[in-house]
Amino acid sequence: MTASKGLEGVVATQSAISSIIDDTLTYVGYDIDDLANNASFEEVVYLLWHQRLPKADELAELKQQLADNMSVPQEVLNHFKTYDIQSVHPMAALRTAVSMLGLFDEEAEEMNPEANYRKAIRLQAKISTVVTAFARIRKGEEPVSPKSDLSYAANFLYMLSGNMPEDIEVEAFNKALVLHADHELNASTFTARVAVATLSDVYSGLTAAIGALKGPLHGGANEQVMKMLTEIGSVDKVDEVINEKLANKEKIMGFGHRVYRKGDPRAKHLREMSQKLTEIRGEEKWYDMSVRIEEIVTGQKNLPPNVDFYSASVYHSLNIDHDLFTPIFAVSRTSGWLAHILEQYSNNRLIRPRAEYIGPDMQKYVPVEER
DSSP: OOOOGGGTTOOOOOOSSEEEETTEEEETTEEHHHHHHHOOHHHHHHHHHHSSOOOHHHHHHHHHHHHHTOOOOHHHHHGGGGSOTTTSOHHHHHHHHHHHHGGGOTTTTOOSHHHHHHHHHHHHHHHHHHHHHHHHHTTTOOOOOOOTTSOHHHHHHHHHHSSOOOHHHHHHHHHHHHHHSOOSSOHHHHHHHHHHTTTOOHHHHHHHHHHHHTSTTTSOHHHHHHHHHHHHOSGGGHHHHHHHHHHTTOOOTTBOOTTOSSOOTTHHHHHHHHHHHHHHHTOHHHHHHHHHHHHHHHHHHOOOBOHHHHHHHHHHHTTOOGGGHHHHHHHHHHHHHHHHHHHHHHTOOOOOOOOOOOSOOSOOOOOGGGO
């Protein structure tokens, strides 16, 4: 047996959910460009879970189901107040809250397909409320209840700020949710499938996925991009700072991707939204700085931007706290995680790979007094 570091190039399973072939990302065969330009996040959720787009009545039903299940047990929200909420990592709070949700679900241990689908609905609905409630509680504000007549994207922004979002804000956030919904067998998705392949419950699978996304090599790149932009401060300083970083062989966050060679197909959509939003906000410098950084890094290193790079300035322009960028990633990716969890259950086999042993060989036990 020969190991593949990071399982690179290893095909671990078959899936009908999403694919990355020749730098083209598809959800159930639909090109991401087509979906980003036309689909609502709710349509994408249905597509990932059912392997087809919904009819009008099916979409209306899903929207109603999500709206009906957005409320979160008060006990889950109260736990945010039991620790130093100003210092806790938002992903740690989210991980714990999702695990707690399972304690209040009477069907948590039910493993039939119907019960698992109902739990998927509840989790997709509630994770949005959990993230927005955390964001408000740590500021000393009360959580905002969702509105049943708003879309999923609009509801998130409304629950976060307490104000009705503008159409351009909803368009941008919906697009971001669609673009982040699934990405084949990434680290957190694989983690979710490994967890539920033991026939553990949906809540365990999602909690495991959030734990994997928490790591800076998976989630969090867009937060680091925004930190870099803030530190640079203005367009006229970009060349000096980025060239120095490249000379020092520092990693520029938001560039390159293991599975893409010519570029991440999702990046251009958020680049467009970044341009629109920063112009509306009168903060074009964030977009202008990003464009100049892209020109330098791609020109010198042949590394195109990935989805994280321009999502940073998009979320910043939506007045979202920078450390909430990764939890928002989780809100969207929950749709993909749940699709993979349901698919794993439908044709399950315990995931148990082997390891190439590289330790010492043929050792003999020696009594402790003789060592």
